[in-house]
Amino acid sequence: MTVGKDLREAVQTPGPWTTLYTDGTSDEPQAVEEAREERTLRQLADAGAPAADLDAIREIVRDRTGAADPSTLFVLVRDGEVAVREQLAGRRHGPEVFAHDPLPVVVPLLRHRGTMLRYLVVETARDGADVRLETAGHGGVETAESVEGRTDSLPKVQAGGWSQPRWQRHSEEIWKQTQSEVAEVVERLTRQASPAFIALAGDVRARQLLRDQLSPDSSALVVEVDANTRADGADDGALVHAIESALDSTIQREMATAIDASHAEDGRLRADGVEAVVASLQQAQVAQLFIDARLLEAPTGDATDTLSALDAEPWVAHSTDAIEGASEIARLPLAEALARAALLTDAQVRIIEEDYEADESVREERDPRPPFALLRW
Template identity: 45%
Template sequence: MPDTIPDTGHDLAALLNRPGPWTTVYTDGHGARPQAEEEARRRAVTDPLRDAGAPEEDVAAVAAALDGGEGLPSPSVRILWVQHGEVALDESFVGSRLGPEHLAHGPVPPILPLLRHRTGVVPYLLVETAREGARLSLREANRGGDGETSEIEGRTDSLNKVQAGGWSHRRYQQHSQEIWEQNQAEVAEAVDRIVREQRPRFVVVAGDVRARQLLLERLATASRDLVLEVEVHTKAEGSDDAALERAVAEAVDSGLDGAIQRTRDRAAENHGAAGARGVGEVIDALQQARVDTLLLDARFVQEGDDGESLAALANEPWVARGELNDLPAESLGYVPAAEALARAAVLSGARVLVVEEELEDGEARDGRPAAEPVAALRWAEGG
């Protein structure tokens, strides 16, 4: 399967280029709580923002945004960036937070919570096929809900008739087979068109086993190369979507794992000359706009204020290490190293991937230290 991970920071550079300050929220989304508890939850967000120095117009905008946001299953996550009383960014994701709640007002908005959740938002096409046709849905993993959905309604004559044996029955079976093949050819044509026009990262094919087989035989190579077949008949009454959800999650995880490994391999090329390792080397590469993809360990991200801080700069080269008087551009203040590196990467057009830890519920982290940042470079030094 091809790299399924999109560029998660393609639209953030313009926001990061705006002069601060920003009021930012990273919190749990709407839950199935009584109204009184939801109101208390909203105050638990807005009161700390006031304490952090957020202007009242920003606090009011946050409160109004939090009053909406229904429609996602629980748990979910909400991220807001607000400035001058206007919500500049409002995104929701299915799943639990990947770090502590963050409620702040300051010159540099934290971007890693957003980048980490966006990594799992992958567009895909779900094809639920049956002998009489199919339902096609454009979806985004970890966003919830369906995008554009269309129904392909093929011919149904003879599909459900009961015939006697003998020559008439064989003729009926042949006629039914022709109808099934015609219907799946029509479905394949629609799938191929959506793949060309919408460019989903993968295509999930579920439904009746014979219909799936006929469909796969008729897909164009470009579409078939994206297919993830799921052994479940989702159009059947009472069907369980759990297998489908697991398959989508595994496809997203596999795509991320592949992108991470390819970045590591690229960074190791030419005896390591194609990569940068450690905070110092990565800063140097970022300052020269040579970073193509930046890998950050989740442990390094979660060190936060307990780890090293770097200067976030208002202009190029965006990040620096050193005393205020020695910085190459105006400083917006010192922020956690992972945030500073990620911000500089986004502003210089690089992609950021976080290597997440796979922990079961309640499982504690071991004592292994955070891995150093690694970057795959656009060109080797002197190249």
């Protein structure tokens, strides 16, 4: 997950900041949408947001163009200027946020971004292909390219005759040449974008020829979909389902791989618990920070539930008593303070979601698990 310069600058800059994390556009009647917009602005006002921030946010929540349904909206505003605005495809990952604080609230955005993987979609046929680069959660296509192959070939099934084998070979060579051109596009986009996987759909023979042309590294990323989505009237349901399954599998696999790495070498590259994680963040040792989703729900009733967010390195501390050259901006909830320090030291933030599968499943009663980190050294 790429954090982005705007978000990094926001968490480094003292506010006050107005943070909004809420549902985006929907297909509700206009009256319902307008009532929800007014509720949003009222809750931000109750949180202390000034008029300039409210005016900026009012324009954003009323802009319904180009957003998927359902969608989620995240906005950071300071002194009436919008610093971060993200319209995210899909439902919220956690509760709404209406805040006006010395520092922005960023964990909800990081949690949502944790599912935003890039992937390639290739829909191929014997006469060409459509290739597009997408990012889950953005609801749009980043890059789209089409390959148009030669059309001077005949179908493989002919009426017969002495020339049929020759035409079959001719057609096969043209199809192979077309898939070679498609492979060049796929290889180039794979090098440029490093997609998590390549969803491959289309004509059976075209898929076979394309896979033969791909490099071993690219071929290993292929998730093949047994559906000819380029045919007239074709249903893309199988492709959508395959992409969703691949996204879930990739996220789970990446999380498991990172956690396994933290246990390697008898845990030499692992920091466990708040004390150890804070010490590692202060040394910029953390490569990946892991936070239990339940920690985001934990109450923050006293100082033991918060950490000091600093205006300079080392960015986070239990207190400022022994920190020279840095002053406290605010005391933040554990998850926010740790995530902020991670962003400012180029560490990746991973939220460990609940592992029960169905909404109606009984949720295990337990306390949040302590944060831990995979270290760089």
